[in-house]
Amino acid sequence: MATTPSGQRPRFNPSPCDVHPLHHDVPPLRDSDSNDSNPLHFKFQSLVSCPADVPLELFETAVSQLIHHPEYNSTLILRSETISDSDTTIPSAAPRLEGYCPVRNVHRKLLPRRPGRDSGLEQHCTLYALETGEFAGLPSMLVLTPLVPEGESLPYYHPTVSHLAFRFIPSNITTTSDSTSAQPALRIEVTPLPGTPTDLNSRLYRTALALLDTLHRYLWGTLTHYQKRVQHDVLIPREVYQDVYLKMRERHKGIVNTWKESTDPLKHVFEDIGIATYLMLFWKDMFATSSVKELDESPWKSWPRPSGFLDLGCGNGLLTHILSAEGYAGYGIDLRARTSWAHYPDSSQAALKVHALDPTQLLSPGNSNSNDEGKSFWGPGVFLIGNHADELTPWLPVLATLTGASGYLSIPCCAWMFDERFTRSSAASALDFSEDELLDAATPVGTLASEAEDEAIFIASLGLGAEGTHKSQYSAYRIWLARLSRWLGWKIECDTLRIPSTRNWAIVGRERLPGDQSIFVDRARRIVEDVVRRGAFKTRTPEGKGHDGTS
Structure with missing residues (x-):
């Protein structure tokens, strides 16, 4: 569904997924083999969603900002450095998800603003597309997967999850009940680490809410051909x-x-x-x-x-x-x-x-x-x-x-x-x-x-x-x-x-x-x-x- 910009960005209107869910008939992400006893088996939990006011075709361009500029979302992150970027080689650490196929993976390293206090962290940023339907092959989801060395823990600036997904749910996606959802939506889903609170007052929920707002803003900016107010790093990289x-x-x-x-x-x-x-x-x-x-x-x-x-x-x-x-x-x-x-x-x-x-x-x-x-x-x-x-x-x-x-x-x-x-x-x-x-x-x-x-x-x-x-x-x-x-x-x-x-x-x-x-x-x-x-x-x-x- 194409959207015509009318001036100001539409109001960001989030809903907790366990209170007033959008697309309640679209279940959370699932492992492609939920019966697998492999230790990499996981379960996603939907946290927060909001209406999507732009067409899906803009999703990949918008989330590239999330991939290449994580410092915009956290003052504790200095920048990210890309280790590899491939649309042919998908690492085994990236989750295999029911109904989706991976189409691109960016392996990046997050650099902390205070290296004496926080450590760096490598992360897979994997783009997925629906396997079937009108939007098959078109990127509609980004999953972040932190790579934590054995014996170490996640740095403070990263939410306590093993996976975090930015999901665009199109308006005519076919759900498990064979119905068609009415309005496109954005949703944040996570695989929390054991013991991580996910209630509305938790740090993880507040982080997901902020990330959803950022994605909503980036999508609208892509639609309206937003240009940065000023240009940094013109003469010095x-x-x-x-x-x-x-x-x-x-x-x-x-x-x-x-x-x-x-x-x-x-x-x-x-x-x-x-x-x-x-x-x-x-x-x-x-x-x-x-x-x-x-x-x-x-x-x-x-x-x-x-x-x-x-x-x-x-x-x-x-x-x-x-x-x-x-x-x-x-x-x-x-x-x-x-x-x-x-x-x-x-x-x-x-x-x-x-x-x-x-x-x-x-x-x-x-x-x-x-x-x-x-x-x-x-x-x-x-x-x-x-x-x-x-x-x-x-x-x-x-x-x-x-x-x-x-x-x-x-x-x-x-x-x-x-x-x-x-x-x-x-x-x-x-x-x-x-x-x-x-x-x-x-x-x-x-x-x-x-x-x-x-x-x-x-x-x-x-x-x-x-x-x-x-x-x-x-x-x-x-x-x-x-x-x-x-x-x-x-x-x-x-x-x-x-x-x-x-x-x-x-x-x-x-x-x-x-x-x-x-x-x-x-x-x-x-x-x-x-x-x-x-x-x-x-x-x-x-x-x-x-x-x-x-x-």
Whole structure:
């Protein structure tokens, strides 16, 4: 039965199978040989069901999300890794079920988010199709079978079952009573381990209820061609990032217990560990020239890297500290020292500087506004970091262009232009060129394919999600930043970082666009000159101790 999407997902309406069962005339799954004395013999129990509001043809696509992304259903699971995927070889551990034939098996391994606490677990994910009837051969059921080594037990994140089935019951399935059921349904069935409670208050029932809701949502998303709001792991593969992040978290998680700021340590510590991990992997790829010999515990010690980094508006200095502690040379600058600074090791304290950056002085002869130490921040090939840098955010591509930086990473938060708050109306008039010029001015030097570049394609390249999700003021700001970066000669690359912040979108510059580079430098100079002419930009005065450049 085909279903036409009408907008919002139909209400999830579950029913406990022992109270108000759907398809009460469709019995639970049975072993294909119920008289078998084999120890693998089992019995399924139906737990919960709900109406299926989509056609069966979408089932396999929807459950592929369950197979390949178990982390969406449990915060204790990091990810899964596929060991094998076959539609010809079905393992003996997969159950043989009456009325069904196995059509595909994915052998996966679940990796825990806390490997020091939970163990990994291999699992068979077997797809089945009905043997007879209208839907014969079409996948309509997924059975998960954990593979527990002898003498070991299931990890906490896995329900205490030997099998768990996601079952799609079509509307015209013929039941044991030779009747035809009226409405298609989804059902969760399990083979509980001995002694496992299955009542409505049990952990197993609550888990089954959550999984059924997830499947119902995935099916509707498949029907309506749902697109993820944002795209993660564009520049750094998820698996690579997660593996390094786990090591980095173990090395630096103790900072949570010694946090000196009034802010939430759980958010800030793990967020900066995530950003540091991302930068280290990004630099490894960006500056790679040949293969390197990696160490076991800290492979990044030998990874390629920039000649230095400069963390603009470094705040609590944690990101600078983590990078310094892992052997990366650079500085973090801010208008005032934070309480945390004095509690970092000496090497990190030496990298943290009180300094008021004035971008409008970059064109001054000798840059006399800066002391000698300020000048040292801008060594050849320095990589610029703007992590929620607020007023300095739009200046990153400008500074990178004028100073010959190797690149930059910008994670925008508050929306600022060069000398005022960002608004849609002010965006086009902030500079001495129009918004249209921002869109196509680079055409003469080959930075755009054509003057009439499709706006939808451009926005899609920024990873802002499906159409209609980029209409907010913040999204408009990100689009403006991307156009600005491109106008200044940077190839646009964007990613959504895996950090505990709603402001996790990043734009990075690591590659210059082709053409006469002096044109891009001249554009950056025009920006600075225009800001100076308006006279609205004011550099704040450094605060507290260390205003002379010491920390």
